[in-house]
Amino acid sequence: MSTTLKKVAASAAAALAATTAFVAASSPAQAASRDGVCDTGELCLYYNSDNAGAISDFTTSIADYGTTQPSCYDFKTDKAGHGLCVKNEAASVWNRTGKSVTVYFNSDFAGASQTFTDGTKANLNATLKNNNASHRIGSGGGSSSGFLLPFPCGETWEGQTRSNHSPSLAVDFNHYPDDLGWKVYASAPGTVTTVANLGNTSYGRYIVISHAGGYKTYYAHLSSQDVSVGQSVTATTMIGRVGSTGGSTGPHLHYEQRLNGTVVKATFKDGSPAYPNNTTNLQRKQSCP
Structure with missing residues (x-):
């Protein structure tokens, strides 16, 4: 192979490697902003109660945490729960988003829910603890998606x-x-x-x-x-x-x-x-x- 062709091949391989690295870093469970540190502007879910254990940090609403790697959202911090998918595993919350946040029992912002005002550090209630599948930050996290009609179904x-x-x-x-x-x-x-x-x-x-x-x-x-x-x-x-x-x-x-x-x-x-x-x-x- 000529020197020129070798240089072209090397450049193409480098570009492919860079593209592959970018795609891998952008997958839901591996996003660069999700580093297991609870920073300002983030919602942080903890594996254990009382804001203990590994952390999964978010800056956006998530409709479905997922259940298997490599596509699920996981706990990042090198503590108890590290690497596990967040769905049905979170026990406590720290809301640092600057907005109200609602955590839901089901995916797609459905089922029982619990709302946390900005700055709140608290345990998920008995219904939501280790039974959580989505969260919504900001608009829609309050009454519009938090309340059910006060009657039995079918009426x-x-x-x-x-x-x-x-x-x-x-x-x-x-x-x-x-x-x-x-x-x-x-x-x-x-x-x-x-x-x-x-x-x-x-x-x-x-x-x-x-x-x-x-x-x-x-x-x-x-x-x-x-x-x-x-x-x-x-x-x-x-x-x-x-x-x-x-x-x-x-x-x-x-x-x-x-x-x-x-x-x-x-x-x-x-x-x-x-x-x-x-x-x-x-x-x-x-x-x-």
Whole structure:
């Protein structure tokens, strides 16, 4: 082979080697930015509770962690869990993204979820610990993908919104022809903070549940309350039954989602009410009680 041809062959081999190295470094499980160090701007999943063990660090939302190498997202740090796929193995979180982050039980941002505000270092709850398959950073990580309709699967409920409602972003749920006594469920994991009875005024019998990320949900006009203050609940916990207590003029569930004390538009994984002044048929389809 001539000297010129040898130089061309050598250049081609070097280019191919560089391209191969780039592709390998860019695969999901081996991305250069994922080095097992929890840096500013990253979501870090830990193999063990209390932010211990190997770390898997992310800067973007991931819809599916994967289950096998070389394509799965793995734990990078040379500690317990190193090299294992993250799916169904993470136990704790440090959110340094600057945004709210939601971790999900299922892939594609579905199933039970837990939301972490920026700066939070915490263990995954009993539902999500070692049962996690995706996470979403920023928009969509709060109520729009974090809550389920507060009823059993298979039931169709009308979600009514109206501008003269108090508060205006609350939702009234009805199940025809008669919804008195129908079961009400928590719409996300959380802790019961209020179980109260205002008599014949306002909310009447009502319950408030606090959730991760600064969210609270309100359930009012109940005929019965079947939880107590301080009780931990999941999205499959029955908390009470539909009633017509307080200032209600007929059986229905008055429902609110609040973020840091402010009522926001109620949104759910399986569809959401339309605002304002609309009636929408809604049905829970996942995480069925």
